[in-house]
Amino acid sequence: MPHRKYFLDLSDLQFKRVRLPWKSKLIRSILWIGAVVVISWGYGAAFNKFFGSRKNKMLTQEIESIKLEYSLLGRQINNSIKVLDGLEQSDAQRYRPILDMTPVPETVRKMGSGGVNKYADLEGFDNSDLMVSFQKKVDDIKNRTTIQYQSFSTIEDRKNEWKREMEHLPMISPVNVIYRLGDGIKFREKHPVLGTPQWHHGQDICTPYGSEVFATGSGKVIQAGWEGGFGNCIVIDHGYGYRSTYGHLSNIKVTVGINVKRGDLIGLTGSTGTSSGPHLHYQIDLYGQYKNPLYYFNNDLTENEYFDMIQSLTAQSKLR
Ligand SMILES: [Zn+2]
Secondary structure, eight states: OOOOOOOEEEETTEEEOOOOOOOHHHHHHHHHHHHHHHHHHHHHHHIIIIHHHHHHHHHHHHHHHHHHHHHHEEEHHHHHHHHHHHHHHHHHIIIITTTOOOOOOHHOOOOOOOSSTTTTGGGSSSSHHHHHHHHHHHHHHHHHHHHHHHHHHHHHHHHHHHHHHHHHSOSSSOOOSEEEOOSSSSEESSSSSTTTTTEESSEEEETTTTTTTEEEEEEEEEEEEEOOOOOOEEEEETTTTTTEEEEEEEEOOOTOOOEOOOTTTEEEEESSSSSSSEEEEEEEEETEEEEEEGGGGTTTTTHHHHHHHHHHHHHHHHOO
């Protein structure tokens, strides 16, 4: 019920309703509206003061804390990038060259970066630049790590294959005792026994009769018996195109078809076949091309030891 005012009209003794003029009504209304606006504003200000500012303060602290976390994360990301740089460098400049592998192409290393804008969701915020830059770095690390992992797997496979190959190549001296070196690879105008001109395809190594002869690399024996001028002869197929031949033996300790490892005793030196005295005819061929065996005596030797050995053997060879 609206609040109404009445007065007693003495002229007719009746209560009559007090009616305000329209101006007074207008002024009253304006005053009421004004009061409502002022009170509302007051409440709003007080609310903000006690609740709003506290919330803002918490948000500000939270943002500062997030910025700090970003900063620490940024340092870790930069450290990870440095580690990754180092791994990629070792991959390209050490492991692959040693194993005779081609480097990972730049196009492959950069695969996955660029393309459609994957960061559209992060745009439009106050710190969009920071967030996009971080996300890009993280994605970049992810791609590079995946590619580097694959590269190391390939290197590991190649390393195992290379190790296997190294075990098979004929890379040591076939005898422990060397009196002196005989003829090496050369065209002989006069064969010491036959007296005819012909090529000599191996290295003659003069040793005491009955010296032990060792397999110079792992492989399969493909010949073990008499072979014309080589007399008692062993041939080992090492794979990878390599074969080694051991001639003029006095004794053969292996049979065709068996597998031998580097250093296994396979026979004893002698002077069988076309030979002028006890010596080992040692021969290496790669896909049928004859190689100088002296260059394959280098397993387990340092560079200096290897050259010392060659010099020493060459000097002894000249003394004969
Ligand atoms: Zn010979």
